[in-house]
Amino acid sequence: MGRGDLSDREWVRLEPHLPKNVGRGGRWRSHRKVINGILFRQRTGIPWRDLPPRFGKWKTVHDRHRRWSADGTWERILRAIQADADMEGRIDWSTVSVDSTSCRAHQHAAGARSRAPRLPGRNSRPVQHHPDEALGRSRGGLTCKIHLAGEGGRRPLAFIITPGQWGDAPQLIPVHERIRVPRPSGGHPRTRPDHLSGDKAYSSRQNRSYLRRRQIKHTIPERKDQRANRQRSGSAGGWPAGFDRAIYKRRNEVERTINALKGFRAVATRFDKRAYVFHGTVTVLAALRLWLRS
Structure with missing residues (x-):
């Protein structure tokens, strides 16, 4: 086992969730070796063509x-x-926190074709993707952002x-609605935490109304301008x-989660x-590193 490869304990936990061999030609052979190669590339950030020969x-x-x-498939494994x-x-x-982080995009991340990509195979279908490929331009260059719970x-x-x-x-609601932890014993997936916390960037009337409607307790500090507007409105401004x-001090947990993800060069x-x-x-690193190793 090389540095950063899946351990035997991790492989035992992961193997039951991987796709089985289907079709002719052994299409899904050497799962462990291939996944170790994927992890090596994500950890080091090298070009795919420079992978060591031990990964095939x-x-x-x-x-x-x-x-x-x-x-x-990565989503289902996670x-x-x-x-x-x-x-x-x-x-x-007990407490789920939301936060975001910006990731610089390499110059080679730009220039994707505008048409929708297709999966290889006879019955290929278009892949759902961002029309802008989730790349933004600023004075610092190309960036994208990970919004995480x-x-x-x-x-x-x-x-x-x-x-x-x-x-x-605006991303708090979409991120929260992606929380879906299945229950193997049956029933609806779990989607609601006991408490949700976020910094001032998530303070908005829409977000607070959504969380109250879902009966989720939350700790989100109010911005100064919002507090001033509420006080000027008097009794109409609400409580x-x-x-x-x-609880707000526990926001460091999501910040440390982001720090663990960004320890990989490809993130x-x-x-x-x-x-x-x-x-x-991001999904494969979340699933195979942060969850399997916990």
Whole structure:
């Protein structure tokens, strides 16, 4: 086993959730070797063509990562691993925090074709993707942003990828609605934490109304301009938002989750042209590193 490869314990937990061999020609052979190659590339950030020979053909490793990112396989693996953790009581639902981080995009991440990509094969279908490939332009260059919801154990529950100039407040609801942890025993997936916290960037009337409608307690500090507008409105402005300092201090958990993800070079700097491939990159690291190793 090389540095950064899946351990035997991690492989035992992961193998039942991987796609089985289908069709002729052994299309899904050497899962472990290929996944180790994917992890090596995401950890080091090297070009796919420069993968060491011990992982096999670089194109096999690249194509499997791209395919599994496009057809939702990485998402299903992440959900299955989260379901196992929830069944064992290893998910801290008491406080879920939301935050975002900007990722610089390498110059090679630009220039993707405008037409929708297709999966290889006779019955290929277009892959859903951002029309702008989740890339934003600013004075600093190309950037994208990861909006993430993390649980108390410093592991991501859900995230989305947007262009770097997109604001945080409008993404709270989409991120929260992607929290879906299946229940192997049956029933609806778990989607609601006991408490949700975020910084001032997530303070908006729409977000607070959504959380109250879902009966989710929340700790989001009120911005100064919003407080001033409420006070000028008098009784029509409503009651001030509740704020629990002890719970708000736990926001460091989601910040440490983001720090663990950005410890991988392929996340700290985006090299992938396609938004769905970069989403798969973040998903595989969330599933195979932060969840399997916990």
